[in-house]
Amino acid sequence: MNTKPYQRVVLLGVDGAGRFFRQANTPNLDQIFASGATNYDVLTSEPTISAECWGSMLLGVSPKVHKLTNSIVDERRYDINSKYPSAFRIIRENDPDAVLASFCNWNPINHGIVECNLDVYQDTADDDELTDKICAYLEENTPTFLFVQFDDVDGAGHGHGYGTAEHLRQIETTDGYIRRIFDVYEKRGLLDTTLFMVTADHGGFGHSHGGSSDDEKYVMFAARGKTVVPGTIGDMEIRDCPAIILHALGYARPATWTGRIPANLFEGVAGEERPVDGHGSAQTSGIADADKCNTEALCACVGRERILSYMPMDDYIADAVGKKGTASHGKLYFVDGGYVGGGMKFEDGYISASDYQMSETGFSVCFWMKNNGTLSGGASFFGFANTDAGCTLTYEGDTFCFALGEEKISFAVDAAEGEWKHYMLVLDAMAREVRLVCDFESIQTKKLPDTYTFAGFTSMNVAQNAAGDNAVHLSCVLDEFLVLDGALTSDDMEHIAAYYRNGVSK
Numbered sequence: 007m008n009t010k011p012y013q014r015v016v017l018l019g020v021d022g023a024g025r026f027f028r029q030a031n032t033p034n035l036d037q038i039f040a041s042g043a044t045n046y047d048v049l050t051s052e053p054t055i056s057a058e059c060w061g062s063m064l065l066g067v068s069p070k071v072h073k074l075t076n077s078i079v080d081e082r083r084y085d086i087n088s089k090y091p092s093a094f095r096i097i098r099e100n101d102p103d104a105v106l107a108s109f110c111n112w113n114p115i116n117h118g119i120v121e122c123n124l125d126v127y128q129d130t131a132d133d134d135e136l137t138d139k140i141c142a143y144l145e146e147n148t149p150t151f152l153f154v155q156f157d158d159v160d161g162a163g164h165g166h167g168y169g170t171a172e173h174l175r176q177i178e179t180t181d182g183y184i185r186r187i188f189d190v191y192e193k194r195g196l197l198d199t200t201l202f203m204v205t206a207d208h209g210g211f212g213h214s215h216g217g218s219s220d221d222e223k224y225v226m227f228a229a230r231g232k233t234v235v236p237g238t239i240g241d242m243e244i245r246d247c248p249a250i251i252l253h254a255l256g257y258a259r260p261a262t263w264t265g266r267i268p269a270n271l272f273e274g275v276a277g278e279e280r281p282v283d284g285h286g287s288a289q290t291s292g293i294a295d296a297d298k299c300n301t302e303a304l305c306a307c308v309g310r311e312r313i314l315s316y317m318p319m320d321d322y323i324a325d326a327v328g329k330k331g332t333a334s335h336g337k338l339y340f341v342d343g344g345y346v347g348g349g350m351k352f353e354d355g356y357i358s359a360s361d362y363q364m365s366e367t368g369f370s371v372c373f374w375m376k377n378n379g380t381l382s383g384g385a386s387f388f389g390f391a392n393t394d395a396g397c398t399l400t401y402e403g404d405t406f407c408f409a410l411g412e413e414k415i416s417f418a419v420d421a422a423e424g425e426w427k428h429y430m431l432v433l434d435a436m437a438r439e440v441r442l443v444c445d446f447e448s449i450q451t452k453k454l455p456d457t458y459t460f461a462g463f464t465s466m467n468v469a470q471n472a473a474g475d476n477a478v479h480l481s482c483v484l485d486e487f488l489v490l491d492g493a494l495t496s497d498d499m500e501h502i503a504a505y506y507r508n509g510v511s512k
């Protein structure tokens with residue numbers, strides 16, 4: 007039996023409003039969601055462009071997966087057999103009698119994202135007229151799912167600047183439109199059985215959007231309904247919306263969706279780990295020859311048996327050599343333009359790998375890093391742990407700090423903005439040394455503390471310390487994360503350098 011918390015769902019989206027709602031005077035939203043749940047840090051998709059973000063909001067996956075762009079949704083109908091069905095399609099497949107409605111000021115959504123064969127009632131108009139049409143429709147119809155896209159706020163942002171008085175004033179006008187729609191539900195006595203939600207596709211910065219600044223990529227999401235937990239919703243992304251809609255209506259979501267129900271949204275529903283999903287970020291293409299650089303070539307270069315784990319960071323987080331279990335935590339993105347193929351960008355997310363069996367000779371960690379200008383002091387590149395002690399490599403501005411328990415070893419670095427740099431951290435337990443090698447050339451060697459005894463590590467986090475509790479997030483792009491047993495020799499380093507420079511093994 008399906009459990010059906012709600013008989014109907016309303017999702018009102020305000021194009022270009024981001025999280026500027028909280029700077030605007032929105033008495034209606036405040037009142038509607040006073041007993042509801044909100045989150046002003048919902049991560050939308052990247053690039054922060056309408057088709058990409060509305061696509062994620064209705065299709066449950068990121069743009070790198072659904073591949074929609076503004077011109078595609080404008081010119082083509084959405085594939086009615088796509089592996090990534092819209093929430094509309096899943097509702098229709100479960101309920102032939104469902105009443106479905108989509109009112110979009112920006113009409114391409116109605117044919118470029120919503121499938122055309124589902125008998126969805128559709129209309130388009132400017133926001134004020136659209137509101138008239140919605141209210142008239144709701145007098146006569148009771149949609150199972152009502153989706154609305156308002157567009158004038160984005161217009162005000164492009165015209166006057168996002169966050170300006172004019173932009174905020176348009177949000178305030180939209181607050182009134184939302185009230186009118188809400189009032190119909192209230193007047194008709196439908197609120198008890200309705201999940202009512204408001205969100206945005208993206209924000210903006212200056213006069214545009216598409217980038218990854220906080221004002222572009224974070225949006226508000228608000229929900230009210232009888233099972234909604236009042237307060238602040240947990241970690242959420244815009245691609246979670248379809249999973250939320252289906253949960254409310256009691257239907258299973260497609261296995262291909264990567265959105266999940268956030269924590270602390272519905273009573274009795276725990277948040278689930280969200281699978282990593284590609285983001286199509288516009289960056290310059292990779293540097294090394296991705297065709298020649300591959301796992302087999304790397305194994306040939308350094309020896310497969312020495313590799314403890316290798317994460318190419320191309321569209322998946324698994325260990326490409328297949329020895330270690332890996333898991334993702336929090337927000338991670340794959341981005342185009344890594345050093346080889348794609349790279350990985352971290353929000354509050356990190357990767358964990360377990361079951362290492364290290365020898366007592368030491369270990370080596372190699373990775374490419376691009377400081378995109380937002381790298382913060384105190385962020386950890388990685389942390390290793392075993393039952394009694396750990397170690398962490400942390401960025402401290404012009405130094406890397408390698409902490410071994412209470413001991414700290416500092417290395418001077420020049421992590422110049424916008425450039426790919428390769429790092430190798432080598433703990434040579436036999437020579438009792440720690441070495442940091444930058445770009446295969448500059449080698450700094452430090453003595454291990456006299457009191458330190460290396461006993462091998464059993465687990466690791468990438469982009470976090472070993473405990474996973476560093477509140478400073480590693481906001482840079484990493485690629486080609488390689489962990490080896492034992493200390494790399496200078497010959498090994500030459501082979502690795504040649505591999506990345508030439509895309510060939512020795």
Ligand SMILES: [Zn+2]
Binds near residue numbers: 022055
């Ligand atoms: Zn938009």
